[in-house]
Amino acid sequence: MELLPASLPEQRPRSFGGEDFPLVLSPSRQSSARELSAWAASRSGQLQDLLLQHGAVLFRDCGITSAEDFGLVVRAMGCEGYDYVGGAAPRTEVVKGVVFTSNESPPDQPIPFHHELAQSPTPPNYILFCCEVESKHGGATPIIPSDEVADFFMSHFPDFAREVEAKGVRYIRTMPEVTDPTSAQGRSWAESYAVKTREEAEEVMTKQGSTWEWLSGGDLKVTTAALPALRMDERTGRRVFFNSVIAAFTGWNDSRNVGEEAVVLGDFSPVNKHALRAVARFMAEREVAFAWKKGDILIVDNGSVLHSRQSFEPPRRVLAALRGKPLRGPALRAGIIGTGAMGKEHIRNVALMGEQMVVTAIADSSEAALREALEELGGERAPRVAVFQSDEELINCDFVDVLIICTPNFQHIHTLRKAIMSGKHILCEKPLCTTVEDCEEVERLLTERVVRSGSEKAPVFMTGMEYRYMPPIRRLIEESDSRKLGEPRVLSIREHRFPFLVKVDNWNRFNRNTGGTLVEKACHFFDLMRRILQSEPVSVYASGDQAMNHKDEAQKLVQLLQTAHDGCQLFDADEAVQLLQIHGNHTSRCSRYPHGRNMDCGDGVALCGVLALEMGTGDGYYKHPRAAVHGLWPQVPPYGTSKCMRPTVSSADPNGLVSCYKPQSASESARNQVQFETHEWEKHGTCAGAQDASHYFTQICKLSARPLEIMDGIRATGGTAVDAADQLQRLGVCVWSVASHDQVYLSACAGSDGVWKLADVDSFEKVCGAGSGSSGSSSPSGWSHVAPSHNAWGHGQSHSDHSAWGHGPPSSPSTSADCSANKRGPACKGDIDCWSYSGCMKCARSGFCTHEKTDNTPTPTQQKSGMCVPGKHGPKCKHNSDCDGDAAGEIIFHTRSQKVVEFANGARASLDLCMFAEDEQTEQVRVVCQQGSVEAKCPESTVRIVQRRKVRGLGRTPPGKEERAVPEVIRLPISRELAAAGYHEGATFFELEAFAEAVRGKRAVPVTARDGKMAVLMGVAAHRSIASGRPVRLSPAGQIVEEPSADPPPPLIKQQVWSRL
Structure with missing residues (x-):
């Protein structure tokens, strides 16, 4: 955003220095509030210098349309907040803690000149105004340099000026x-x-050094x-004439006040009324009063203007x-690693922090995610931000102070290492890691790291737990910590919500x-339990299952895959979703299990071939900015029976490029690209x-979209084509x-309708006649004879000749006695790692694939966990409620669960979590203390406080009306800009503020790595409890206590009498 000086008819030079008063700045083109706030945040020091030079700066035509827009700019100034305490003007809060109406006094009453809150011991440094509705007549906000007024006052009334300077003034x-x-x-004294x-x-007046008198009727002098x-x-x-003397002397007139009596000298002697009236006239003559225009922002240096x-007229x-x-x-x-949903939420909230924090670098393996993040930062008009596709590059750069880790959960440990x-400060999003071992x-x-730092202060590490910072929950924590209601004894948490947010690759x-x-x-709620009850958990009991609509979804997907695979055995819906994302509804065969029938490459197949994809990391024609398609190569007999068209029919469009198809480097022309596609x-x-x-290229892009995305992700982490x-x-x-030249070949086949699908390796070989089959075979026969005789780019050339466009055959697998006619052989039967030549070699080396390892037995992980045993769900470990994980024996995707946690101090906590079950999101946290309770609700953003009137001896008789507690309900509205910045009710912003304060040494780290580990531990314990049907005990050291399985399960909740009630 570029701001250029503009002018106003009323603008004039300052008497001392000659600078424009005020300075007027307007953008060179249409702009927005976010751009202006970004400008102010990145140039806050420059803006403060301009205010010191000119006294006031007017921003005009900058796209400000609402109070929330104004609030963005206010926060971006890089200044401390200021509470409006002690002022006389009636005001209404518009944006929580930031924006107010300027003055709601009657429109026919002008307000005299003053420095804002000059009667306060610590007045604000700056006052900002924003015009939301302009008046047709009048309503300007005149301004005048204070040094000009002081000069007039001291030169015309030197004796009185010396007296004022020596004694000061008092306001009444x-x-x-x-x-x-x-x-x-x-404005009332309470407000x-x-x-x-x-x-x-x-208490407030005492701190300010004021004296007071309570008058009849409740007024306060x-x-x-x-x-x-x-x-x-x-x-x-x-x-400078820094006071509110003229405002008080000429304007403090109402039924309770007389202006000329509202100001006296510090020794209570009267002021020189003639001098003050002369000063007021001088101000009226020298003021600058311009007409407001909607969207104007005027920033005034309160110390000099x-x-x-x-x-x-309203x-x-x-x-x-x-x-x-x-x-x-x-x-x-800040460097943000991972620019998916949470990464972008952090970008939006950092933008609201003004000079406290600014994003200087982002990293993600997904180009699409990076593009979206740059748009959040302002697109082409964003402040300079470094972009990396590797977390390591960002971590090692020298222009980042703090790292904000927002990668998918399973990647946290790799990034954290x-x-x-x-040695940088770190804020890691929850959960800290996916396993307790990684957290440890x-x-x-x-x-x-602390040991290495020696005497120096170690960098800050904080775990991100946003729910602590939701305004109503934060208020509940404050009330509980105050112990006004006694010790907390029972905590209940309830969240019923809609499904998870959509994330990259649905990870x-x-x-x-x-x-x-x-x-x-x-983990959010387990963390709240420990934070509010301030004790460690000793026992976790949980029960759970899948909510009905999610179970329907799972069953539908499983049935769909079973139909597509003609009875292949699948473990859960997650597996089905993964396969569907690759194949749509046309999966060729359940290649994990060898007993299914061939589907797409069966008797009706007209053609087979390979889809050649490039990593884009090779040399010459194999070097691209991202993974790309090289070609879909159908083969003539013995690979297929397709008849070729004349090459002149429906040639590739020379006027356009196919987006997915072999993107060239910037140095290569579009003409070469069209030539390649034509070829x-x-x-x-x-x-x-x-x-x-068009039909041909459209199918290629559709088939390759998902594989290319996966290859891009592998490439971004430094992976190879084999990876x-x-x-x-x-x-x-x-x-x-x-x-060998970084190409990956996927087998494909098409029916008589010309529609191509990705095929299973076995099906490709069987139907398309590779004929290698036996042990010790080399490359499939026929590869040297695949080029049609009419090839316009090299008549009679074979793929082995490598045309100018780099065609080459798929490389031959290494020979091995473990790869027999069916490519898997007796040692590679039906395992997840045995889908192709490379998979066969991998499993043969690892020894994971044996005659005994088929789909009819649980995986080693399942056997080890004890979750999948024949007596529990049958020999095939499929579809049973206790085995809804994948082949690695993972836990069920719980969408409805109840948890009860016992704590070392005798307190209890419960959690009712239901996901996928409702079309709204609600969170309720309620803590019952010895003398009352506090309840927080989101997204209503309310806190309900109940203090018991009769603590002891309630017995069985209900209290009378006069004995019952009267609840206090507090509403904590969330400003629109904070609500719009993320999904956590403004919590991410407050979390970032706490992190910044910890980094600057202003507070202790609020959520430590241990806090993060304990939340994960409690979640793991809850999963185990659901699997075993028993409570899981936890040690004081934060470990799961293994108990003999033969013991009968203890009762869910022990009866206990609260001795202190």
Whole structure:
């Protein structure tokens, strides 16, 4: 965003220095509030310098349309917040804690010149105004440099000026008990001091050095301490008329106050009325009063400029905000690793932190996620941000102070191993890791880091637990910590919600990636239990299953896959989803299990071939910015029976490029790209049974979309084509082979309709006649004869000749006695690692594939866990409620569960978690203490506090009406900009603030690595409890206590009498 100087008719030079007053800035093109806030955040020091030089800066035509937009700019200034305490003006809060109406006094009453809250011992440094509704007549906010007024006052009334400077002034004001909207001074004493009782008001006045008198009717007469009225502005070395003398003397007139009596000298002697009237006239002559325009933002240096308000004809609405001194120290430079849903949420919330923190680098293996993150940062107009596709590069860069880790759960441990060694501050999103063992490794690495740091303070490590910072829950924690209601004894938490958010590759749909529902989601609530009850858990009991609609979804997918695979055995819906993501509804065969029938490459097959994909990391034509398609190569007999079209029919469109197809480097022309596509169509597309070139290329892009995305992810982590092939195999893709020049070949086949599908390796070989079959075979026969005789790019050339476009055959697998006619052989039968040549070699080396290892027995992991045994669910370990994990024996994806946790201090906590069951999200946290209870509700953002009137002896008789507690309900509204910045009710912003304060040494780390580990431990214990049907005991050291399985399960909850009640 570029801001250029503009002008106003009323603008004039300052008397001392000649700078434009005010400075007016407008964008060079249409802009938005987010852009202006980003500009202010990145140039807060420059903005403060401009305010010191000019006294006031007006931003015009910057796209400000709401109070929330204004709030973004206010927060971005890089200054401390300021509470409006002690002011006389009636105001309404618009954006929580940030934006207010400027002054709601009657429109026919002008407000005289003053420095904001000059009568306060610590006035604000800056006051900001924003025009939301401009008045048709009047309503300007005149401003005048304070040093010009001081110069006039001291030169025309030197004796009185010396007296004022020596004695100071006192302000005398009577405040009503209830706000009086008819008066500019009508703000009640309760609102003025933000209190509820007289005692609280007196405490505030005592701190301010004021004296007071309570009047009949509840009004309060206040006399301030002696305050300076002429000050030296240490920044400029000039005296300023820093006071509210003129405002009080000429404007504090209502039924309770007389203006000329509202100000006296510090020794209570009267002021020179003639001098003050002359000063008021001078101000009116020299003021700058411009007409407001909707969206204007005026920032005034409150230490050097006075402001006022003209009377006006309604409607008019001008908003105001106060800011304290500039924050000390440079902004923390944040590097965000992982720019999926939570990464983007952190980007949006960092943008609201002003000068506290700024994003300087992002990293993600997904180009799409990086593009979306850059859009969040402002697109092409974003501040300069480094972009990496490797977390290691970001971790090692020297322009990042703090690392915010938002990668998928299962990747946390890999990133943390590198991040902790870097010596940078770290905020790691929950859960800390997916296993207790990984969490303990993190604790060990952090301990080693502390030892290495020696006498220096070790960098901060914080686990992200946003639920602690939801405003109502934060208030509940404060009330519980205060112990006003006694010790907390019972805590109940309830969350019923809609499904998980959509994440990249749907990684959060699979338990092996998340740690399971009670780790991924319930860690929030286990953390709250420990935080609120301030004790360690000793026992966890849980029960759970899948909510009905999720079970329906699972069953539907399983049935669909079973139909597609003609009876192949599948373990759960997660497995089905993975296969469906690759194949759509056209999976060729359940290649995991050898007993299914061939589906797509059966008798009706017209054609077989390979889909050649490139990692893009090779040389020359094999080097691309991302993974790409090389070609779909149908084969002539003996591989297929397709008849080739004339190459001139439906040639590739020379005017357009196919998006997925072999993207060239920036140095290569689009013409070469079109030539390549034309070549592919004429050599291969004409033999593919397709209707035309468009039909051919469309199918290629559709078939390759998901595999290419996976290959891009592997590439971003430094993986090779072999790594990509292994991952594709694990996800069910039919890998034929891997070529030496970073190409991965997927087997494919088509029916007589010309529709291509990815095929199973066995099916490809059997139907398409590879003929290798036997032990010790080399490459499949026929590869040297595949090129049609009419190849326009090299008549008679074979793939082994390598055309100019780099065609080559799939490389031959290494010979092995373990790979027999069916490619798996007796030692590679039916295992997950045995889908192709490379898989066969892998399993043969590992020894995992044996005659005994088939789909009819549980996996070793299942056998080891004890969760899958013949007596529990039958010999095939399939579809039973206790074995809904995948072949690795993972835990069920629980969507409905109940948890009861006992704590060492005798307190109890319960959690009712239900997901996928409702079309709204609700969280309720309720703590019952010895003398009452506190309940927090989200998203209503309310807190309900009940203090018992009769603590002892309730017995069985209900209390009478006069004995019953009266609940106090507090509403904590969430500002729109915070609500829009994420899914956690503003909690992410407050979490980042706490992290920044910990990094700057202003507070202890609120959520440690141990806190993160304990939340994971409790989730793992809950999973075990569900599997065993028994409570799981935890040791004081934070370990699961293994108990003999023969013991009868203990009761769910022991009866206990609260001795202190």
